[in-house]
Amino acid sequence: MIQSLRGMNDILSEDYERFEYFITTASTIAKRYGFHYIETPLLEETALFKRSVGESSDIVGKEMYQFIDKGENDVCLRPEGTAGVVRAFVQHKLDKKGGIHRFYYHGAMFRYERPQKGRLREFHQFGVESFGVDSVYEDALMIMMVADILKALGIGYRLKLNSLGDQNCMPAYREKLVSFVESCGDAICGDCERRKLTNPIRVLDCKNEACQSHYVNAPKLINNLCDGCQSDFDTLKTILDQHAIAYEIDTNLVRGLDYYSKTAFEFVSDNIGSQSAIAGGGRYDRLIEFLDGKPTPAVGFALGIERLMELIVMPESVREGYYLGAMDSEAIAPILLCAEKIRRSDKAVVEYEARSLKAHLKGADRINARYCAVIGENELAQNTIWVKDLVEKTESLIPLNDFFV
């Protein structure tokens, strides 16, 4: 038997209902906030992700589905959505056009990781990117949108908030932190040694208790923000307060992708295991110029659909459409004609085997149909169809000529 690749799942009917419900709900909300759909390719030039996500990150360093295609191009399956959208933004010269551009997208992302609950090799994200808005109100808008989507889906969460600073304060802080870590000497673990070089802020949330004991007095980024970043961060907190969105400041929150600056946020759930981040995002004002565009402020977020799936509270399913069956093999032909008429305006599912009425009622039940319509000997003789409303429990005999005219 040929199986799907490791960490790559099929999404079958029941799950797909949730999936589709999520997409519809999230898309509706994104549109209400003034965002437009954008579709970008699943395959992109590898250089795009190396430049945007950053070579030091794990996702570029070891998790990309990268290969040389038949035209000798170094390509890879997208590991995240932002880079492609920014590439499209620059390629279509929207940076030069100026103004505000707001996009949302959803689709598959690929990361060659060891699969685990809430972590797949092919997974789906819903994301949003906003270009051209410098104001921290747009950062707040992002958070409010995620909160709206999660609320609509009945999902509880905790919101973690941090500011990563900008090019004025971040490099200085980074240096300060690195020298602090170096002052700890050999007392820190191997992971921290590595992080010190790749992503120093990560050392702060090292799980190693010995490391943690050394870090209690480490400098915190939140205390080293420049005036601009500090005032934006304060404004953001005020806006969230005004909109009654609860948050906790997490000074160790670091987005894993290199392009983030200033606002960083993460929505986490305590009900889905260790892969608890259900949405993450932040500001990335430098990314457009990294990708050869005209400097343009930008913010965005992405939601992990699979991680959300089991948390979604679905609306109660309602019976809909028709189930049609024959109790006599001669009745199958008229049943099919009826189905054709119904399908012009409603859903119709036909059973092709002649069966007992009881069997048909069960069949109608199983597919959650509103009506069970049956033709048997009696109906054949009278040229009628017997229809039972499975909700109201009423039944009627309808002349075939009057049925769905």
Place this chain on the structure above:
RNA sequence: GUGGGUGUAGCUCAGUCGGUUAGAGCAUCAGGUUGUGGUUCUGAGGGUCGUGGGUUCGAUCCCCAUCACCCACCCCA
């Protein structure tokens, strides 16, 4: 990539200290006298016991490998 666990019917799981026809519940299908479901009773079908090797007279059970899933690390959505 590291460490640990699991893999028996469509689903959830028993079981065999290695021995002949591998079980249950749910689901499916069929019946319970003439055509009424989601809530009854009876019966039936359905498994090369993840896959490939090895040990053995004999393996679903023991050993090795492999694949997949689960949990944690790591990373992140």
